[in-house]
Amino acid sequence: MPLPLLLSLSMALLTVGIYAIATARHASCSRRVYSVALAISGVALILVLTHLLTASAPATLTLPLSLPWLGAHFRLDALSAFFLIVVNLGGAVASLFALGYGQHERAPERVLPFFPAFLAGMNLVLLADDAFTFLFAWEFMSLTSWALVMAHHQESANARAGYLYLVMACFGTLTLLLAFGMMAGPNGGYDFAAIRAGEMTPGLAAVVLILALLGAGSKAGLVPLHVWLPLAHPAAPSHVSALMSGVMTKVAVYGFIRIVFDLLGEPMAWWWGGLVLALGGITAVLGVLYALMQHDLKRLLAYHTVENIGIIFIGLGLALAFQANHMYASAALALTAALFHILNHSLFKSLLFLGTGAVLTATGERDMERLGGLIHPMPWTALAFLMGAAAISALPPLNGFVSEWLTFQAILLTPELPQWLLKFLAPAVGALLALSAALAAACFVKAFGITFLGRPRSPAATQAQETDRYSLVAMFTLAALCLLAGILPGLVVDSLAPVVGLLNGGAQLATQHTQPWLTLAPIVDAKSAYNGLLVLLFMALSGTAAALLIHRFASSASRRGPAWDCGFPDASPATQYTAGSFAQPIRRVFGSIVFQARERVTMPPPGDGRPARLEVQLRDPVWDYGYAPITMAVIAASTRANHLQYLTIRRYLSLVFGALVVLLLGMALWR
Amino acid sequence: MHGLEFDIAHFLAGSMVVISLLLLYQDRLYALINVFAGHSLTLALAVGWQAYIQEAHHLYVTAGIALVFKAIFIPVALHRIIRKLGIHRTLEVVGGVGRDMLAGAALVALAILVMLPVTAGADALAREDLAFALAVVLLGLLLMISRHNAVSLVIGFMSLENGLVLAAAGARGMPLAVEISVAFSVLIALIVIGIFLFRIRERFDSVDMQAMDAFRGERRR
Numbered sequence: 001m002p003l004p005l006l007l008s009l010s011m012a013l014l015t016v017g018i019y020a021i022a023t024a025r026h027a028s029c030s031r032r033v034y035s036v037a038l039a040i041s042g043v044a045l046i047l048v049l050t051h052l053l054t055a056s057a058p059a060t061l062t063l064p065l066s067l068p069w070l071g072a073h074f075r076l077d078a079l080s081a082f083f084l085i086v087v088n089l090g091g092a093v094a095s096l097f098a099l100g101y102g103q104h105e106r107a108p109e110r111v112l113p114f115f116p117a118f119l120a121g122m123n124l125v126l127l128a129d130d131a132f133t134f135l136f137a138w139e140f141m142s143l144t145s146w147a148l149v150m151a152h153h154q155e156s157a158n159a160r161a162g163y164l165y166l167v168m169a170c171f172g173t174l175t176l177l178l179a180f181g182m183m184a185g186p187n188g189g190y191d192f193a194a195i196r197a198g199e200m201t202p203g204l205a206a207v208v209l210i211l212a213l214l215g216a217g218s219k220a221g222l223v224p225l226h227v228w229l230p231l232a233h234p235a236a237p238s239h240v241s242a243l244m245s246g247v248m249t250k251v252a253v254y255g256f257i258r259i260v261f262d263l264l265g266e267p268m269a270w271w272w273g274g275l276v277l278a279l280g281g282i283t284a285v286l287g288v289l290y291a292l293m294q295h296d297l298k299r300l301l302a303y304h305t306v307e308n309i310g311i312i313f314i315g316l317g318l319a320l321a322f323q324a325n326h327m328y329a330s331a332a333l334a335l336t337a338a339l340f341h342i343l344n345h346s347l348f349k350s351l352l353f354l355g356t357g358a359v360l361t362a363t364g365e366r367d368m369e370r371l372g373g374l375i376h377p378m379p380w381t382a383l384a385f386l387m388g389a390a391a392i393s394a395l396p397p398l399n400g401f402v403s404e405w406l407t408f409q410a411i412l413l414t415p416e417l418p419q420w421l422l423k424f425l426a427p428a429v430g431a432l433l434a435l436s437a438a439l440a441a442a443c444f445v446k447a448f449g450i451t452f453l454g455r456p457r458s459p460a461a462t463q464a465q466e467t468d469r470y471s472l473v474a475m476f477t478l479a480a481l482c483l484l485a486g487i488l489p490g491l492v493v494d495s496l497a498p499v500v501g502l503l504n505g506g507a508q509l510a511t512q513h514t515q516p517w518l519t520l521a522p523i524v525d526a527k528s529a530y531n532g533l534l535v536l537l538f539m540a541l542s543g544t545a546a547a548l549l550i551h552r553f554a555s556s557a558s559r560r561g562p563a564w565d566c567g568f569p570d571a572s573p574a575t576q577y578t579a580g581s582f583a584q585p586i587r588r589v590f591g592s593i594v595f596q597a598r599e600r601v602t603m604p605p606p607g608d609g610r611p612a613r614l615e616v617q618l619r620d621p622v623w624d625y626g627y628a629p630i631t632m633a634v635i636a637a638s639t640r641a642n643h644l645q646y647l648t649i650r651r652y653l654s655l656v657f658g659a660l661v662v663l664l665l666g667m668a669l670w671r
Numbered sequence: 672m673h674g675l676e677f678d679i680a681h682f683l684a685g686s687m688v689v690i691s692l693l694l695l696y697q698d699r700l701y702a703l704i705n706v707f708a709g710h711s712l713t714l715a716l717a718v719g720w721q722a723y724i725q726e727a728h729h730l731y732v733t734a735g736i737a738l739v740f741k742a743i744f745i746p747v748a749l750h751r752i753i754r755k756l757g758i759h760r761t762l763e764v765v766g767g768v769g770r771d772m773l774a775g776a777a778l779v780a781l782a783i784l785v786m787l788p789v790t791a792g793a794d795a796l797a798r799e800d801l802a803f804a805l806a807v808v809l810l811g812l813l814l815m816i817s818r819h820n821a822v823s824l825v826i827g828f829m830s831l832e833n834g835l836v837l838a839a840a841g842a843r844g845m846p847l848a849v850e851i852s853v854a855f856s857v858l859i860a861l862i863v864i865g866i867f868l869f870r871i872r873e874r875f876d877s878v879d880m881q882a883m884d885a886f887r888g889e890r891r892r
Contacts, residue, residue: 660812661778664781664785
């Protein structure tokens, strides 16, 4: 019975949004809205968890809403249940965080009505079972999140981000609309059951694949459609950023999976997988390279979302390639890796954004160059952020490692693919994945080190205070989940099994929780296995032993020497290592090619009082070669067409007349 | 369908096309309005005949509306307007009778070429009617773009509308309500256009569209 309940919970969220419109200016409204959202998301989470864990049969429901001849179809199956877990977990934690964080909101009347509506929109996308309901909910989700991005619209950067987001969202929905139109065919079978039953020609299916890649990819942030994401996600309030980055991109991935794996059925050509794989690899590396160049904490995280979407799409591409060659066991592994990473990314990216929100509340700064030393005033936030950073950098025993390890295991199976191009492509993508993992680690050393370690670089950072208890509970919930998913991956993989089975023609990984010592051994006959619990035990034991040994055997004799100045003899905080210094070596290696990075040193002549300046100029290749030409073409065309606005009335009539005659002539000659 | 009934319907519809062609080369405004009155009168007859042979009584109302408003009221009103504006003696430069006639003939041919194959399944009268109606619409548009005077534009528009009514009467099935509302909107259009003509005249001392373009502040291309 969970489906009607879930729908009514979504309706309840919408009602809360309407209630918030009326009362947003009251001081107590924020707390009320967020606690109700928390309760609703919590109930929904429990409902879908039981649905997934008991592996219940799919439930369907048709309501006499939407288009009169179609009705609104809803369906709850394993795939939507899994994504509903991601959405409602993220929603619950973000609401919990906002119980404290929302008190600092400058314009609550611009946030409170849209926050529950945004959650409801995401829930409805996942429950939709016909094209109209899906697109309606998708667009509703886009628009509410756009409203949240525009919450602080007085800042011109936010307004620009919102505009770009709106354009890209429209583009994405348009391509999805075309994709569904193609799948529904001339008879207009728009409910998903009819689409699944229908047969498609390989050519049409390939067009649908590309349209789905464009539509879902533009929402998820696939390079080169990612340009709006690093602008829009940071512009929203932090708990909304956490939802957009951690959860909404996953809803976009859901759209892709639903269309390509479920509705289209079996992939019809091997190049499908190759295309997705290559895009994923490029996205992963470019995302993390962009992230390294950023000194704005939230934008850095947003670029990391792009990277992680790349990793997810690598998994999906591998699954498509395996499925096209009927290697379902390998496809199950790749799919498990992708789904696991979806869950993981939603956990640690939400955690990191919430941590950034805490820093933002405490200092009012997002620019790393003005932070520093926050571990002293905010030790708990620092610990939670560190766990998130370790998780996203794929360090064992946390969860990021497991899913990336599974992805690598899947890549190691690709030599069995018959197509030579894939044989070569997959290891190359594997190298890209390894590179991006290493760069991500470098990036988070920078993010954590510059923000939390060292000495404060600005007065605001000096006066920071630990964040409130709600926010800490929210962050530590996520941190604990990151750790749990890392040390008990077998349980997660087992609960993913029905989802994988649904997408993979029934084939799924072997049951993991029966393995001895909760080891994760995805391929039974191979020797590769991972045990997070043992890694944690080993780390704890060796760490304790090392500490004991040092304390026991280190010399206690006093020595005399110069006082250590911690590496900077000049006492000014400005002489510390900065975020820019961290990024500089990597910028030298990659940036000069990818971003055409140019450094310019302006040294004033002796006697001139001006300071010396070091300027770094970066260019975005995607913007320069992808978007700028399109923008120029649109502007050129509209300038050309502009004089159509100033014709005389007779010219307009002549245009109408000419068009009519040409059409009629065409009609007469055509037949 | 009896031969005579069909012939008369055919004759009346065809006459409308011929009168549309007549409209094209009238260079005096009085003559233009008078020919338009004839156009509307023929329309009223055609629709009335359709009402008789289809035994569709509501079409009598349509014919009545066409007769009262389009054949009598609007021409009289336009007569008064041009007399008040003092342009009743204006000669309008019409760009060559031969050219207009050739273009008009080509449009009629086009209308027939398009309509006859498309409506292959329908009965003969509806097919002919639709072809003639399309020709009248096209000729009305041609009139609108080939004239400079605002009053001629109005006449072109009204004759175009006559073509639409002819099509609707032949196609058996346009409800009376639609016809009444169309007639009503044409009347409103006449009122609005009439007011505008005076306003334009007040402002620009002319109802010549070319003179008005100069006032729009745009560079002419």
